[in-house]
Amino acid sequence: MALTAQLDTGSLLDRLRGGEPITREHACELLKTSPAELPRLLAYAKELKERFKPAVVSYSRKVFIPLTNLCRDYCGYCIFRRDPGQPGAHTMTPEEVLAVVRQGEKLGCTEALFSLGDKPELIFPEMRQTLHRFGYRSTLHYLEGMCELVLRESSLLPHPNPGLLSAEWISRLAAVSPSMGLMLESTSEALLQPRAAHDNAPDKVPSRRLRTIEQAGKQGVPFTTGLLLGIGETLEDRVNSLFAIRDLHHRYGHIQEVIIQNFRAKPEIPMHNWPEPSHQDMLRAIMLARILLPEVNLQAPPNLSAPNYQDFLDAGINDWGGVSPLTPDFINPEKPWPHLLELERRTSQKGQRLKQRLPVYPEFVPAVMSRGGLLAEKLRQACDQEGYALRTAA
């Protein structure tokens, strides 16, 4: 990508305010903004956020359900996945799922976030045996069954994150969950090269992930996606990834949330020596995401940027994502979620009101209600008149 000469921030801001669309070249320059110029751009991103959701920042009170940590992929930054027989390898039973959900209900949770490895049964006979024992043909069949169980037996709403999905599976899971998610992570094909983050991760081929997100769009399924920063992608890749998400959202209008997540190094992972993105890298990426997607909910996980996560409110986020009063972040277990009262304190210090939302964002609630059936009934019981969580707790 050819880069322009030194960016004139003031003139670019004037043009953006005048409605001129941002080019990829300018977007790339924005990711290189100097620390001195950054505050002006952050102020503009914050202005856009205030136009979209004035004085409100949301979060989802959730339980995390790691349905299985077996996975056929081997991403270089993953601490979650296991092979069968490795210490900690586990596939939850239906009873374990329900036990977590019941505890979550008592603590005012409204989301059951299902996170799991991608199609482990394709390479592990042990997973096929487990699924057979539970009475299911595949991990996705089991996930569907557990979403349905949660929907039927509790007041929580499921939000599955199972990896790549076909059109048929999107449709099946949409019948038992109001929203779902798949991190795009990056459109960079270079990450598939030997010794790169995705060199042994067949489900991380960018075109396949984009296809899943597009299929969800064709079916009008509220969808959460996002970028994982700092896994070997270039600044141009970050721009291209955000443009790809924006293009899909412009076509289908279904992207309910974009997450800007930072890679964190851990001693146990292959990428343990890899440099982490800086706080300023995060601020720049959030600012650019807000400029490109002024009317999409934007989230950055607070636990991965403690102690200064509140700075993200100045860059245009309007959501803290799922925060659990019960279960640890199994993807980053060494980074505890901030206590909700502390999150509320820091949010209100920035002049924002913290509001509990459901896994599906308020603006998408009417469309999900129109699907009818048990899902619509449970959603109606769970949300207030504005589409936020009815049953709130702090």
Ligand code: SF4
């Ligand atoms: S990040 Fe997801 S797909 Fe990659 S190894 Fe971990 S669980 Fe599997």
